[in-house]
Amino acid sequence: MCLGIPGRIVSADDAGGLLMGTVDFGGVAREVCLAYVPEARAGDYVIVHVGFAISLVDEAEARRTLEILATMGDVLERELAGGAGAAP
Numbered sequence: 001m002c003l004g005i006p007g008r009i010v011s012a013d014d015a016g017g018l019l020m021g022t023v024d025f026g027g028v029a030r031e032v033c034l035a036y037v038p039e040a041r042a043g044d045y046v047i048v049h050v051g052f053a054i055s056l057v058d059e060a061e062a063r064r065t066l067e068i069l070a071t072m073g074d075v076l077e078r079e080l081a082g083g084a085g086a087a088p
Contacts, residue, residue: 004047004054005069006062009034011042023048026066 005025012021012034019034023046033052034040045062046053057065 003069004049006045006047006057006065007032008059008062009040009042009044009046009053012040021053023053 007023007025010022010024021032021034022029023032032048037046037053037056040046045057045059047055047057
């Protein structure tokens with residue numbers, strides 16, 4: 001199963017013409033492509049799917065979603081593991 005996981009952008013920068021950022025998912029940081037949300041800035045919350053931020057989300061909604069995922073056992077950990085170096 002692949003989920004869209006909310007996370008907070010810690011930093012964002014241009015990587016050879018591609019907007020990339022570090023996103024924190026409750027203590028687990030991953031490198032994420034921010035090209036689909038060019039308006040996103042550090043401190044914003046985004047929904048990330050297979051390594052791409054696909055939309056902005058407000059902090060309250062992000063926290064609610066993370067709380068729900070936490071009740072589902074290890075779903076969040078499995079999604080964030082994603083394989084060898086893959087982002088969620």
